[in-house]
Amino acid sequence: MEFIYPPFTASNYQYIDHTGAFLASRNTTFKATIINPYPGAQVTNFYFGIIYVPSNQLIWSANRNTSILTSDKLTLTSTGISITRENGQLVWSTPRLNASVAALQLLESGNLVLLDKLNRSLWQSFDYPTDTIVIGQKLPVAAFLSSAATRNNLSTGSYLFTIVDNDAVLQWNGLTYWKLSMDTSAMVDSSSSVAYLMLNESGLYLIGGTQNVVVISLILNNSTAFRIAQLDYEGRFNVKSYSDQWTQEFTGPSDDCQIANYCGGYGLCTKAAAGSNAGTCSCPAGFHSNSGSGSGFKGCSPTNPSSLPSPCGNGASLNSSKMITYVNLGSGVDYFANEFSAPATFGQDSFACANSCSGNCSCLGYFYAQSSGYCYLLNNQLGSFFTPANGIDRTGYIKTIASLNINSVVGGQKRRSLPLVALVLIPSSAVFLLISFVLIGFIRWRKAVHSKMKKVKLDRMSSHSSTEIDDFSIPGLPVRFEYEELDVATNKFQSKIGSGGFGDVYKGTLPDKTIVAVKKLSNMSNQGKKEFCTEIAIIGNTHHVNLVRLRGFCAQGRQRLLVYEYMNRGSLDRTLFGAGPVLELQERFDIAMGTARGLAYLHSGCEQKIIHCDVKPENILLNDHFQVKISDFGLSKLLSPEQSSHFTTLRGTRGYLAPEWLTSSAISDKTDVYSFGMVLLEIVSGRKNCSMKTQSLSTGIDNDSGGNSSPSTVAVPVYFPLYALEMHEQRKYIELADPKLERRVTSEEIEKLVRVALCCVHEDPMLRPSMANVVSMLEGKIPLGVPRVEGLNFLRFYGRRFTEASTIEGCNMANMLMLFPDANASQSSNTTGSYSSLSYISSQQISGPR
Known part of the structure; x- marks a missing residue:
């Protein structure tokens, strides 16, 4: 029936x-x-x-x-x-x-x-799915599949496959251990927010956006066979099809040791053989197996006499006969959650990390990274450890409870004798007082040593010593140059090729004849060499074809220099606004595409999201064949306190600033999207967005903005983003093309670029597309966005203020401050924001080219 x-x-x-x-x-x-x-x-x-x-x-x-x-x-x-x-x-x-x-x-x-x-x-x-979905069934965001408890027990287990706003993830007891986007079989097509997951005849898809944009795709063999996606009781997400028999089409994770609890609590998973995905279970140092005879591996327990701490609220407080100890897991052991969660603290020493865990009854251990000071706490319930293929710069410590030995008597009273442990924290006021005295003495000793070392470093700097003591190691650092090497390479820093808020740039030639650009940083913070190198390691490990490559650095004394690959065509502003050969439309499109791809990678492709904060033509560099590379990414963390104090109010360059900088709103990757939109409009028009345009007095016909006005013409100020909006409303896109192109373009070609640009400069960041979606629109993979006029009305206010300022004082970029009135004036305008006065900001750009 x-x-x-x-x-x-x-x-x-x-x-x-x-x-x-x-x-x-x-x-x-x-x-x-x-x-x-x-x-x-x-x-x-x-x-x-x-x-x-x-x-x-x-x-x-x-x-x-x-x-x-x-x-x-x-x-x-x-x-x-x-x-x-x-x-x-x-x-x-x-x-x-x-x-x-x-x-x-x-x-x-x-x-x-x-x-x-x-x-x-x-x-x-x-x-109401359980552990399985079938073809045609949608799994919306925040929904999940839950595993069975065991092979023969259908009740809910501890593993979840859940849909989050930008991915599909596997979790164990609330901790993520695998993401669909990280699997080599999956393709990330967009950074749109995910709406739902669906399974069909061609594969598995995460769909997002109002236009059903594919966010992540897992393409399988196109088949009419019955297909399911299932979370099994062991914590694997499987896709399989049935035609006479079941065929496994996808498994994630494929590596046993990536599964959160594969070897049980406190167990250690090691790959069975090189190139194999199978894992073998054992116990880390200081632990023994819980497995009974023939019952399979069931996790590990600490070697006697230590025991594991009780859960919070279940006798967790220590009595006078017990104390906390920590078992060192040794090198080459990691925990799955460390890669998917932010550290609890950073920039602290290992003692502070241990103290954070000891004072928290839900903490079962911690991992500490010596180079970065990152502290990862392991809370509530522990799964399996694993041995990573590559080395790690963090060490794990597991909390255990040890009983005190009562083995001596003084004056008829028994006296406790403390066992030797690596880290001991006894809940006793006397011990804390003792620790305080030790710390005071240690701090005084460090101050004395620091004073001596400072004098030594100053002496070394004055003599330009080529050697420094490096007492730390940071993985991923690029080549380290001595100051004298770069002094010779740049001919004593005489061949200056650029300057900006971050410092001056010099052309240099290394001993192997490689030409480089050397940025001599100024206005940098007084952070230590270790902290500086940590930031440089992040920048140096951010690789993309559309990002300028950091070849090396110098951190010697107070000198901070960065060595970049050399881009022989200079920055985009020189080519776009200069008197050289005209950029054809395809070249402009390629430049826009390369810039968009580079920013999309910074936002969603690299290990740590980087918000550029200063996207402008001066920071878009060109090489032969107009290959595009973005410079100055990741440098904001190197600003001095004076410079970085502007960060909450203003960062970047006037003319490219997103409105949220002026309204104390949150700064996000959508801030770069706005700046990219402004740059894209300049690429289309071939002129600055705030410029003067010559216009005939008699006919009203526009002439090239770059020429001198004749007696029959007059120079009028034009705020190009507003002009672009007006032409968009009238669908007169050809009017927006650079006159130098001499009509060698079509209206449809310009429309595509202008619509993308206007979508990027919406006042509300939520209305702006992600850079990944910008790339997809330019590539034609998804439909063009539709600019929302109500979200662009603020451009009319900007345009009016620019016209008033230019009429009085001329079109000078230093006078762009007048674009933004005080809060009272803005409230009476048509704009939706309330902008603070920027009159205290100097004309110096906070960050400049290269």
Whole structure:
């Protein structure tokens, strides 16, 4: 039967045989029945569920956490479905419905649906997945699949496959251990927010945006076979298809040691062999196995006499006969959660990290990274450790509880003797007082040493010593140059090729004849060499074809220099606004595309998101064939306190600043999107967005803005973003093209660039596309965005203020401060923001070219 109608009652007595299911889909592909999913395992647990008939695969169950007894009954009434015990106790039911139930239908898709008398859906099983989804079923954001507890226990286990706003992730007890986006088989197509996951004949897709943009895709062999995606009881997410037999199409993670609890609590997973995904389980140093004979690996416990701490609220407080100790896991051991969570603290020493864990009853241990000072706390419940393929710069410590030895007597009283441990924190005021004295002495000793070292460093700097003591190691640092090497390479810094807020840039030649650009940083913070090198390591490890490569650095004495690859065509502003050869439209498009790809990588492609904060033509460099590379990314963290104090108010260059800088709103990657939109408008027009334009007095015909005005023309100020908005409203896109192109472009080509640019400069950051979506629009992979005029009305206010300022004082970029009135003036305008006065900002750009 495809339909059943209330009132209806079924029990295991009636439907113990799978073939006697009380409800089937139209083509009997699926059946709803009371089933024992483990008949071969001699398990007598029964569930109300849906099976895929050809393989007898259970795809959904209602009562997975409470099995049905042979005498229990399933009932369909006008209020829904319910399962009750023989004594009337409720086992499971559908939620309260908005209307009376007229029928229960099993669709050919495998979806079980309750219908009202107008055949409208009141409830469907697709909205309540267990551990499996099928083709056509959507898993919306925040929804999840939950694993079975064991192979023969259908109740909810500890693993989840859940959809988050930008990915699909696997979690164990709330901790992420795998992401779909990190799998080599998956392709990240967009950075849009995810709406839902779906499975179809061609693969698995995360879909987002109002236009069903593909965010992440997992392309499989196109097939008409039945396909499911399932989270198994061991914590793997599998996609498999059925045609006579099951075929595994995808598994994530494929590596056993990436599974959070593969070796049980405190177990250590090691790859069985090089190139293999199989893992073998053992215990780390200081632990022994919990496994019984022939029972498989069940995790580890600390070697006696230590024991694991009790959970919070369960005798967690220490008494006078116990103390906290830490077991060092040794080198080459890591924990899965460290890669997916931010450190609890950073910039502290290992003692402070241990103290953070010791004072927290939910903390079971910690990992400390010596080079960065990152402290990762392990809370609530511990899964398995693993040995990474590559070395790690952090060491793990596991909290244990040790009993004090009472082995000596003084004056008739027993005296406690403390065991030797690496880190001991006893909850005693006397010990804390002792530690305080030790710390005071240690601080005084460090100050004395620091004073001596400072004098030594000053002496070395004055003599330009080529050697320094490096007492730290930071993985990933680029080549380290001595100051004298760069002094020679740049001919004593005489060949200056650029300057800006970060410092001057010099052309240099290394001994191997490689030409480089050397940036001599100024206005930098007084941070230590170690902290500076940590930031440089991040920049140096950020590689993309559209980012300027950092070849090396110098941190000697107070000198801070960066060595970049040399871009022989200089910055975009020289080519775009200079008197050289005209850039053709395709060249402009390639420049825009390269810039967009570089920014998209900074925002979502590299290990640590980087917001550039100063996207402008001066920071877009060109090489032969107009290859585009973005410079000055990641340098904001190197600003001096005086410079960085502007960060909450102003960062970047006037003319490219997003409105949120002026309204104390949050700064995000959408700030770079705004600046890119402004740059894209300049690429289209071939002139600065704030410029003068010559216009005929008699005819009103516009002339090239670069020429001198004749007696019959007059120079008028033009705020190009507003002009672009007006031409967009009138669909006169060809008017926006650079006159130097002499109509060698079409309206459609200009429309594409202008619409993308206007979408980028919406006043509300939420209306701006991500840079990944910008790339997709330029590539034609997704439809062009539609600029929302109501989100661009602030440009009319900017344009009016620019015209007033230019009429009085001329078109001088230093006078762009007048674009932004004080708060009272702005409140009476058409703009939606309330902008603070910027009159105190000097004309010096906070960051400059290269």
